[in-house]
Amino acid sequence: MRGVALTIGAVALVAAGTGWLALGPGAVDAPQAAAPRATAAVAVPGVPQPAQSTAAAPDALLTSDLITLFDQVLAEAQADSKATLMARAPALLAQRLREDWRVRALGLLERYVDMQEVLRTLQPPAPGDPAFLRRSLEAREAVRRQFFAPEEIEGLFGDQIRQDRFMAEKMELLSNPDLTPEQRAAALAQSEQAWLSPAQREVRKEAVAHLDVMRQTEALQARGASPQERFAARSEAYGYEVARGLATLDQETQEWNARLDRYASAPEAERAQLRETLFNENERLRLSGALAMRSAAAPKPAR
Incomplete structure (x- = not known):
């Protein structure tokens, strides 16, 4: 093995309310019409439940990959108005989506653009303030419900929302002075298991492992350890x-x-x-x- 890359997998806390004209480009593959995969059930409108819950026959178009595709379309369109964007979007979607999905995807894209405009008006969460973060997440979920149905929210934004909720719980647990280190570690593990999908937990595990390696290296350097x-x-x-x-x-x-x-x-x-x-x-x-x-x-x- 030539070397070990000490990179930290960054996990998004809360997607800031960026405008639809400012979204950056990124190559993505179009969602495929593969066998349906299980997604979390929606018990409360627009509010995804912990990752263990499952629902039958999810919609193959409604995945987080579609949001990534939308962001790429917004960047490539280089439109100075919503009207211009919607005129250019059909051709861009046709390059990436199968034909029977395009009309529906165009409607979802238009609502996504409208939602982003409203999200821009929200105040971003203050670093280190769990209560404010909770309120910010609730405000974002309320905006999503204005533009999307519960099953659309679950498919398009469910993974992101659960990640955000895990980070909010983590901040609350880390700032709780009444917990012992053992209680805090147990609660964090329980929260991670409840909210994160297996894939998200694996990414987090790798990031934590890299951090551990870096901390150990810094400690070894500090005490002048020999090779x-x-x-x-x-x-x-x-x-x-x-x-x-x-x-x-x-x-x-x-x-x-x-x-x-x-x-x-x-x-x-x-x-x-x-x-x-x-x-x-x-x-x-x-x-x-x-x-x-x-x-x-x-x-x-x-x-």
């Missing part, structure tokens, strides 16, 4: 293969920092040559940013 001590600690925690990959990553990082040190300490007249000899083409693209980060992280002299 042998690092390998032993990582092998015990994550297994031999992961430890070997992290050791390789440590070596590559050390070599990269040594080259940065040599370049940064060289006279200005020599840097042009060192830039060509010490770094390859891709590394040269990172060089300015890496030096800026080092400068920002360097201790500031006392006044």
